[in-house]
Amino acid sequence: MKIIVAVKQVPERDAAVRVAADGRSVDESDVAWTMNEPDAYALEEALQLKERDSEGEVVVLCAGPERVTSTLREALAKGADRAIHVVTPEEGEGALPSRDTLGVAKLLAEAIKAESPDLVLTGLQSDDLGAGQTGVVVAELLGVPHATLVLQVERAGAGIKVKRELEDGWFQHIEMPLPALLTIQSGGNKLRYATLMGIKRAKSKETREVEAVAAGARVDEVVKVAPPERVKRTEMLTGSADEIAAKIVEKLKFEVKVL
Amino acid sequence: MSVLVVMEQKGDAGWHRISLEALAAGQKLAAELGVSCSAVVLGEDAGIAPLSAELATKKLAGAWAVGHALLAHYTADAWVAALQQLIAETQPRYVVFPHTYQVRDYAPALATRLGQVLISDVTAVHSGPVFVRQWMQGKLNAEYAHKGDGVCLVSVQAGSFRADEVEAGSCEVKTFAPQLEAAQLRTKPGEPFREATQTVDLSAAQVIVSVGRGIGEQENLGLVEELAAALGAELAASRPICDAGWLPMERQVGSSGQTVAPKLYLAVGISGAIQHLVGMKGAKTVIAINKDADAPIFEIADIGVVGDLFEVVPALTRAIKGAA
Numbered sequence: 001m002k003i004i005v006a007v008k009q010v011p012e013r014d015a016a017v018r019v020a021a022d023g024r025s026v027d028e029s030d031v032a033w034t035m036n037e038p039d040a041y042a043l044e045e046a047l048q049l050k051e052r053d054s055e056g057e058v059v060v061l062c063a064g065p066e067r068v069t070s071t072l073r074e075a076l077a078k079g080a081d082r083a084i085h086v087v088t089p090e091e092g093e094g095a096l097p098s099r100d101t102l103g104v105a106k107l108l109a110e111a112i113k114a115e116s117p118d119l120v121l122t123g124l125q126s127d128d129l130g131a132g133q134t135g136v137v138v139a140e141l142l143g144v145p146h147a148t149l150v151l152q153v154e155r156a157g158a159g160i161k162v163k164r165e166l167e168d169g170w171f172q173h174i175e176m177p178l179p180a181l182l183t184i185q186s187g188g189n190k191l192r193y194a195t196l197m198g199i200k201r202a203k204s205k206e207t208r209e210v211e212a213v214a215a216g217a218r219v220d221e222v223v224k225v226a227p228p229e230r231v232k233r234t235e236m237l238t239g240s241a242d243e244i245a246a247k248i249v250e251k252l253k254f255e256v257k258v259l
Numbered sequence: 260m261s262v263l264v265v266m267e268q269k270g271d272a273g274w275h276r277i278s279l280e281a282l283a284a285g286q287k288l289a290a291e292l293g294v295s296c297s298a299v300v301l302g303e304d305a306g307i308a309p310l311s312a313e314l315a316t317k318k319l320a321g322a323w324a325v326g327h328a329l330l331a332h333y334t335a336d337a338w339v340a341a342l343q344q345l346i347a348e349t350q351p352r353y354v355v356f357p358h359t360y361q362v363r364d365y366a367p368a369l370a371t372r373l374g375q376v377l378i379s380d381v382t383a384v385h386s387g388p389v390f391v392r393q394w395m396q397g398k399l400n401a402e403y404a405h406k407g408d409g410v411c412l413v414s415v416q417a418g419s420f421r422a423d424e425v426e427a428g429s430c431e432v433k434t435f436a437p438q439l440e441a442a443q444l445r446t447k448p449g450e451p452f453r454e455a456t457q458t459v460d461l462s463a464a465q466v467i468v469s470v471g472r473g474i475g476e477q478e479n480l481g482l483v484e485e486l487a488a489a490l491g492a493e494l495a496a497s498r499p500i501c502d503a504g505w506l507p508m509e510r511q512v513g514s515s516g517q518t519v520a521p522k523l524y525l526a527v528g529i530s531g532a533i534q535h536l537v538g539m540k541g542a543k544t545v546i547a548i549n550k551d552a553d554a555p556i557f558e559i560a561d562i563g564v565v566g567d568l569f570e571v572v573p574a575l576t577r578a579i580k581g582a583a
Contacts, residue, residue, distance in 0.1 A: 011395065013396070013472075013530070014551065016553065017395045017398050017399060017553075026394070026395070026399070100376045101367070101376045101377070102371060102374075102375075102376050124363075127395075127396060128394060128395055129394055130380065130392075130393060130394065130396070131377075131379050131380075132379060132380070133363075133366075133367035133370075133376075133377055136363075136365075136367035136368050136371075137367050137368070137370070137371045139368065140367070140368040140371040140372065141371065145335075145336070145445035145446050146364075146368070146446075147364075147446065148360070148363055148364045149360060149363070149364075165360070165515060166360060166451055167359065167360050167514065167515070168517075169453060169454075169508075169509075169515075169516070169517075170451045170453055171451065171452055171454065172448060172449055172450070172452070173448075174446050174447065174448050174449065175446065175447040175449075176445055176446040176447065177445065185515075186498065186499070186502045187498065187502030187508075190503075190504065217406075218376075218406065219374070219375055219405065219406055219407055219409065220376050220378055220403050220404065220406065221403065221404045221405075221406050222401050222402065222403055223389060223402050223403070223404050224389075224401070224402040225399050225400070225401045225402070226399065226400055227398065228397070228399070228400045228558060230557075230558055231558065231559075232558060232559055232560070234547075234557050234558075234560045234562065234563045235561065235562050235563070236557075236562075236563045236564070236565065237562060237563070237564050241566070241570040241571045241573075241574035242574045242578070244564055244566065244571055244574070245571065245574035245575040245577065245578035245579075246578055248546065248562070248564075248575055248578070249575070249578045249579055249581075249582045251546075252523070252579070252582075255544070256523050256544045257522075258465070258466050258490065258523050259490075259582055
C-alpha cells in the first residue's frame with residue numbers, strides 16, 4: 001500500500017507567541033518549529049500499517065518555506081521512505097498565511113494527485129490554526145472518501161475498516177474502499193522516536209521539491225489577531241512554594257470549603 | 260438574505276446539546292443583520308418528526324425537515340449532498356453549525372463543494388459580522404471576515420452561546436426531500452459502541468485534581484497522586500496524558516472524555532486547550548498551577564499560580580496534610 005502522510009510544521013507548544021506588526025498574523029521571527037503532533041500520530045499509523053503489511057511505501061508531504069525541511073527530515077528519520085516538499089515563499093503572495101484552508105488544501109492535493117496513493121493520512125487538526133479541516137478538504141478535492149478522528153486502520157477486503165472516535169467515549173467502525181483519506185486522532189498509537197540509525201539513513205533518502213500552485217483569492221480574511229481578553233478575574237498567588245501552599249490551604253478551608 | 264442553522268440529532272435523546280447553542284447564535288446573527296433565520300434537521304422522516312415539531316416552537320422563519328431513508332445513519336456523503344441541495348434551494352447567506360465531531364467530518368467537504376471555507380470553532384460573533392476563533396491552542400484570538408457574495412459557513416464552539424437564550428415563537432415545518440442514491444454513499448458506518456464499561460465516574464466527583472503535559476514524565480505522576488489522596492480527590496487528566504497511556508482513558512476530562520462539574524478543579528500543568536476546557540468549565544472553583552503565564556487555563560481559573568509545579572505541588576500536599 002502506498003501511503004502519503006501530509007504533515008504540517010507548527011510553532012512549538014511552549015513557544016511564546018507574539019502578534020506580528022500587521023496585527024493580523026503571528027510574528028514568526030523567534031518561533032521554534034516542530035511537527036504538528038496529530039500529524040506525528042498520522043505518520044506513526046502509516047509506518048505501522050507498512051510494517052504490518054511488510055510491504056508498501058510511506059511518503060511524507062509538507063508545504064511551506066525552507067524551514068519545513070527539518071520536519072520532513074524528522075519524518076524520514078522515523079521511517080518514511082521519501083519526502084515531498086511543496087515549496088512556498090517565506091512571506092507575501094503565495095506564502096502559507098496568504099492562503100485559506102482551501103488554498104492550502106489545493107497545494108497538498110496537487111502534489112498527492114501526481115503520486116496516486118492508496119491512502120492519505122493526516123492529523124485531525126493543527127496545533128496552530130486549529131481549523132481541523134485540511135484533511136477533509138483534500139479528500140473532497142481528490143474525490144476520495146474520508147473518515148475523521150480515526151484511531152485504528154485495518155485492511156478489509158479490497159478496502160479498509162477504521163475505528164473512529166465519537167464524542168463522550170463512544171466509537172464507531174467505518175468501512176470504505178481505497179483510495180481514501182483519513183484524519184488521525186492522537187492516542188491510537190504510541191509515537192516512536194527517531195533512532196540514530198534512522199537519522200543516518202534519512203540522509204540518503206530522497207526529498208523532492210514541488211512548485212506550489214498559485215494562490216487563489218481567500219474567501220475569508222483575518223482582520224485582527226490579539227491575545228484574548230481575560231473574562232474572569234484570576235487571583236494570582238505569589239511567593240515561595242510554601243507561602244503559596246499556605247495561601248491555597250486557607251482558600252480551600254474558608255472559601256472553597258473542601259477541607 | 261437569511262441565516263440557516265443546521266441542527267444535529269444525537270441518538271434517541273433528541274438534540275446534540277450544542278445544536279441549541281448554534282440555534283441561539285443563528286437567531287442572534289439574524290437579528291443583528293435584520294434578516295430571517297431558519298433551522299434544519301436531517302434524518303429519517305419518522306425519526307426527525309418530533310425534532311422538527313420542536314423547532315416549530317422557536318422564533319424562526321421556517322423549520323426544515325430534510326428526510327430520507329439514506330439519512331437514517333450519518334454519512335458525510337449523504338449529509339453533504341442533502342445540505343448542498345437545501346442550500347441551493349433556499350439560498351441562505353449564512354449557515355451556522357454546532358462544532359461537533361459530526362460537523363467536523365462533513366462541513367469542510369460541503370464548504371469545498373460550494374467553493375467556500377468553513378470558519379470553524381467560532382467562540383464569538385462581533386458586528387460586521389466578524390467571527391472570532393482561537394489560534395495557538397487559545398493563546399490568541401483571530402477575527403475572521405467572510406469575503407464575496409457566496410454563502411458563509413460558520414461552526415460555533417461548545418459553550419460559546421447559551422442554549423437558554425434560544426427565542427421561542429412559532430413557525431411552519433417545511434419538508435424537503437433530497438435526491439440521494441445509495442451508490443453515492445462511499446462509506447459504510449457501523450453502530451456506535453463503547454469500549455468497556457466505565458468504572459470511573461468523574462462527573463459525580465466533588466474535588467478533582469487534574470494533570471496535564473506539564474508533569475513531563477510518567478514517573479512524576481506520584482506527585483499529583485499524593486496531592487489527590489491528601490485532598491480526597493479523584494485524579495483526572497488532559498488528553499495527552501491518557502494518549503501516552505500514563506493514566507487510563509476513562510480519567511480524561513474534555514471533549515473526547517468526561518464532562519465534570521466539581522466544587523474544586525485543581526489543574527496541574529494543564530495549559531487549557533479548548534478541548535480540555537469544554538469538559539471542566541462547569542467547575543465551581545478552578546485553581547491552576549502552570550509555569551506558563553500565558554497558558555489559556557488562567558483565563559478561566561479563579562486562583563492561579565505561575566510557577567514550578569514540582570515545587571508547588573509537594574508544598575501544597577504537605578500543607579494540606581498539616582491542615583487536616
